Amino acid sequence: xxIALLGYGKMGKVIERIALERGHGIVLRKGSNDTFDxxxxxxxxxxxSIPDAAVSNISACIERNIPVVSGTTGWLxxxxxxxxxxxxxxxxxxxxxxxxxxxxxxxxxxxxLAKMMAKFxxxxxxxxxxxxxxxxxxxxxxxxxxxxxxxxxxxxxxxxLTEAKENDIAIEALREENVPGTHTVKYxxxxxxxxxxxxxxxxEGFAFGAxxxxxxxxxxxxVFTMKDVLDL
Numbered sequence: 538x539x540i541a542l543l544g545y546g547k548m549g550k551v552i553e554r555i556a557l558e559r560g561h562g563i564v565l566r567k568g569s570n571d572t573f574d575x576x577x578x579x580x581x582x583x584x585x586s587i588p589d590a591a592v593s594n595i596s597a598c599i600e601r602n603i604p605v606v607s608g609t610t611g612w613l614x615x616x617x618x619x620x621x622x623x624x625x626x627x628x629x630x631x632x633x634x635x636x637x638x639x640x641x642x643x644x645x646x647x648x649x650l651a652k653m654m655a656k657f658x659x660x661x662x663x664x665x666x667x668x669x670x671x672x673x674x675x676x677x678x679x680x681x682x683x684x685x686x687x688x689x690x691x692x693x694x695x696x697x698l699t700e701a702k703e704n705d706i707a708i709e710a711l712r713e714e715n716v717p718g719t720h721t722v723k724y725x726x727x728x729x730x731x732x733x734x735x736x737x738x739x740x741e742g743f744a745f746g747a748x749x750x751x752x753x754x755x756x757x758x759x760v761f762t763m764k765d766v767l768d769l
Contacts, residue, residue: 538755541579541581542585543565549566564579565579582598584608588609591615592615595630607630611673629757632762637737638745639735639737640679643720651686651690655692662722664720665723666679666708666718680708684696684706684708719736
C-alpha cells in the first residue's frame with residue numbers, strides 16, 4: 538500500500554517506521570511548508586499534522602478520492618464540514634482522537650462506568666489529562682472524547698477547563714516534559730473515590746493504530762471511527 542504522510546513531525550516519523558515495517562511505501566512526507574505533490578499516488582493518507590492544517594489536508598484527500606485517516610486534534614469545530622464533504626464526494630474518512638488500541642478499550646470502559654455511576658449522583662465526575670509540553674491543544678482530544686462519553690451516558694451536559702457548574706465535567710489539563718499521554722477519569726464522593734487511568738508509555742500505540750486504520754479503510758467509502766476498525 539502507498540501511504541501519504543500529512544504531517545512529518547515526531548508522530549509522522551514513528552508512523553513511517555511502522556508502515557515500512559509492515560511492507561508499505563511512503564509516497565509523500567508533507568511538512569508544514571510542503572505542497573501536496575505526490576498525494577495523487579497514494580492509496581491512503583494519514584494526517585497527524587497541526588490544528589491549522591488538518592482541514593486543508595483532509596479536504597485535499599477527499600477531493601482527490603483518497604481515503605484519509607486523521608489523528609490531528611484541536612480542529613473539531615470543522616468536523617461536520619469534513620463529514621459533509623466526504624459524503625458529497627463519496628469518499629472515505631476516519632477521525633480518531635486517539636488510535637491506540639488501549640485507549641479505545643478505555644473509551645468503552647469509560648462509557649460503561651458512566652452508565653453505572655449515573656445512578657449514584659453523590660459521586661461527581663472529573664477528568665485529568667497530562668501530555669508533553671509540545672502538545673498544542675488543550676484539553677486533549679482524548680479527554681474531550683472521554684467527557685463526551687460520560688455526557689452521553691449520564692446527566693452531565695458540558696465539560697469545562699474552568700470552574701465546573703453542577704452539570705459540568707471539570708477537566709484538568711497539565712503539560713509536562715516527556716509525557717506521551719495519561720488520562721484519568723475520577724468519580725468522587727464525600728466518602729470515597731473511584732478512578733480509571735490509561736497511561737501511554739510511548740507514541741508506538743498511536744502510530745500502530747493509525748497504520749491499522751489506514752490498512753482497514755483502503756478501498757472503502759464512508760465516515761468511520763476506530764470502533765468500526767476494531768469492531769467494538
